[in-house]
Amino acid sequence: MTLNLAEIFFQQSALRPEHPAILGPHEEASISYGALRKEIETLAEQLLAAGIHAGMNIGLHYPGGQAYIAFTYALWACGAYVTPIPMELAMEEKQLIFQQIAIDAVISTTGCTLFAALAREATIPLTEHACLLNLKALRTPPAELAGLNPAFIRFTSGTTGEAKGVILSHETIFARIQAANQGLHIDANDRIVWLLSMAYHFAVSIVAYLSFGATLILCKNSFGSTILQAANRHYATLIYAAPTHYELMSHDRSDQTLSDIRLAIVTTAYLRPDIAEAFYRRFGIAPNETYGIIEVGLPAVNLDAPKEKRGSVGKLLPRYSVKLESPDENGIGEIMLCGPGLLDAYYQPWKTIDVILNQHGGWLATGDLGFIDEDDYLFIVGRSKEMISVAGMKFFIREVETVLERHPAIQAACVFAVKTRRLGETPMAHVVLVDNHEPPDEAQLKAYCGEHLAGYKIPDQFHWVDSLARTASGKLIRNSDKLLTTQNTKIL
Amino acid sequence: MNLPQQLREHIINQYIKAKAPEGFNDDYNLIDEGILDSLGIMTLIAWLEKQYAIEFDEGDIVLENFNSVKALVDFVQTKRVASEQPTD
Numbered sequence A: 001m002t003l004n005l006a007e008i009f010f011q012q013s014a015l016r017p018e019h020p021a022i023l024g025p026h027e028e029a030s031i032s033y034g035a036l037r038k039e040i041e042t043l044a045e046q047l048l049a050a051g052i053h054a055g056m057n058i059g060l061h062y063p064g065g066q067a068y069i070a071f072t073y074a075l076w077a078c079g080a081y082v083t084p085i086p087m088e089l090a091m092e093e094k095q096l097i098f099q100q101i102a103i104d105a106v107i108s109t110t111g112c113t114l115f116a117a118l119a120r121e122a123t124i125p126l127t128e129h130a131c132l133l134n135l136k137a138l139r140t141p142p143a144e145l146a147g148l149n150p151a152f153i154r155f156t157s158g159t160t161g162e163a164k165g166v167i168l169s170h171e172t173i174f175a176r177i178q179a180a181n182q183g184l185h186i187d188a189n190d191r192i193v194w195l196l197s198m199a200y201h202f203a204v205s206i207v208a209y210l211s212f213g214a215t216l217i218l219c220k221n222s223f224g225s226t227i228l229q230a231a232n233r234h235y236a237t238l239i240y241a242a243p244t245h246y247e248l249m250s251h252d253r254s255d256q257t258l259s260d261i262r263l264a265i266v267t268t269a270y271l272r273p274d275i276a277e278a279f280y281r282r283f284g285i286a287p288n289e290t291y292g293i294i295e296v297g298l299p300a301v302n303l304d305a306p307k308e309k310r311g312s313v314g315k316l317l318p319r320y321s322v323k324l325e326s327p328d329e330n331g332i333g334e335i336m337l338c339g340p341g342l343l344d345a346y347y348q349p350w351k352t353i354d355v356i357l358n359q360h361g362g363w364l365a366t367g368d369l370g371f372i373d374e375d376d377y378l379f380i381v382g383r384s385k386e387m388i389s390v391a392g393m394k395f396f397i398r399e400v401e402t403v404l405e406r407h408p409a410i411q412a413a414c415v416f417a418v419k420t421r422r423l424g425e426t427p428m429a430h431v432v433l434v435d436n437h438e439p440p441d442e443a444q445l446k447a448y449c450g451e452h453l454a455g456y457k458i459p460d461q462f463h464w465v466d467s468l469a470r471t472a473s474g475k476l477i478r479n480s481d482k483l484l485t486t487q488n489t490k491i492l
Numbered sequence B: 001m002n003l004p005q006q007l008r009e010h011i012i013n014q015y016i017k018a019k020a021p022e023g024f025n026d027d028y029n030l031i032d033e034g035i036l037d038s039l040g041i042m043t044l045i046a047w048l049e050k051q052y053a054i055e056f057d058e059g060d061i062v063l064e065n066f067n068s069v070k071a072l073v074d075f076v077q078t079k080r081v082a083s084e085q086p087t088d
Helices: A003-016 A032-047 A064-078 A091-100 A170-184 A206-213 A224-233 A242-248 A272-281 A352-359 A397-405 A442-452 B003-016 B036-053 B069-084
Strands: A018-022 A030-032 A057-061 A082-083 A107-108 A130-134 A152-157 A162-167 A191-194 A214-219 A238-241 A263-266 A288-293 A297-301 A319-324 A333-337 A364-372 A378-383 A385-389 A392-395 A410-419 A424-432 A461-465 A488-491
Touching: A003 A064, A003 A170, A030 A032, A032 A064, A057 A091, A064 A082, A064 A206, A082 A333, A091 A191, A091 A272, A091 A461, A107 A162, A152 A170, A162 A170, A170 A206, A170 A297, A191 A224, A206 A214, A214 A224, A214 A242, A224 A238, A224 A242, A238 A242, A242 A263, A242 A272, A242 A319, A242 A385, A272 A288, A385 A410, A385 A424, A392 A397, A397 A410, A397 A424, A397 A442, A442 A461, B003 B036
Parallel strands: A018 A214, A057 A082, A057 A107, A082 A152, A191 A214, A191 A238, A238 A263, A263 A288, A424 A461
Antiparallel strands: A018 A030, A107 A130, A152 A162, A288 A297, A319 A333, A333 A364, A364 A378, A385 A392, A410 A424, A461 A488
């Protein structure tokens, strides 16, 4: 018999029907496990009546919150699986998901017309704010997919610009949350402040909380005062947030404290030491840095030495193993992992976990660079993949270059990361003008990019260059220190 | 273009992208209406610091300074004035 995460939640709701499942975002808002189960079951009945059935893939294009959680679990209860469609993506990026992944229907906000061209029938209202749209088939799913018992397909763009959906089955997510909880020890006494995008974070967080009987606290906004009020009002024991949120909490001018917090989990990006220090000075809590990746889950958390080993993602959790591939003279190498709950497969091109692991002798190559100190603490120092992380929102460089090179005035483009204090990294572009073409100005180029890319992927600056800088072997140079000292550039 | 116009245009171009919502004016609540999320706040700060040569100090990144175009204008003006004051 196959596992279903909705059933795991239903078991918790039977055990503790009156226990709060979600508190907030508004002051008095609260829903118990029992009431959330009822909401999920009602939605599941509506979805079944609307033709949703086991084996279907449903796009979820909806703001994060209680409804997002209810839709996800209702779809699982129907036997369907979910592909999150992040709302902040540009239309072209959303269309790419539909082209690369077979999606049978989409749940979206009422009045959203983005998917009308793909619809095969009229929209079906689900709630006051949500509707379902059954879609024309643009492609067929891989034949082996149904046998994996998928729960999520998380779309990620590939290193060379082609798509790679990450498939996570119910069994995989369950294995991940069990493994993570050997370190986190989340149970029904925990109340967790949630601040992240549900389109990107769900599997080892929200599913874990609801599977272990904990309570989720949603906030009205991300400002420090709001987060602290929510944490104190609801007696939060754990915060799950990005470095940005810790910075915002550190800026709070009130006298609010965080007396009940036992873990302050930092995810999505490297925590700047000055933010860690400011948060520690303000609240007396050293944030727990983590290592979370979509292909693996949460293999490492700095649980026991967040202050002493600041900057480290901690030791590996008990069921995971790590090794460094080809370490350099400083001991820095590519982080290779193995353990429970690794992805089930890449969608496009289709590649099962067995094939992925066989490429590296049973290890998953993360593309991240790191070192392990003498006490076995893992430190992440960079990436071997060509990616940029803007305040924790990661994307592949090639995506942006591909869009730029489609502009009629641009012959070639090289996008690279520039370190910035506020955002960690921002993208910058070197662009080569097509012969005899009038160069567009920066505003025009940004507007053009905005039509094709999410805002955080748009280069902060464009430099016109005569040719792209390359190594002797012809490889593009993306080192910002070298590129920004190039003399033949004109900054727009 | 004056400061309120610049800020209004930047908010619309970068964070709303589509047509400005009905009732959008300098008092429109950018936080409650979901225009600025945490990533939006940080990218806006980076832009403001670069554009107006100001710096957000500890205690500056608070709701009161971001909840409307008017609040942002007031904050930037205060910071610019402060940066022009001679220091001992």
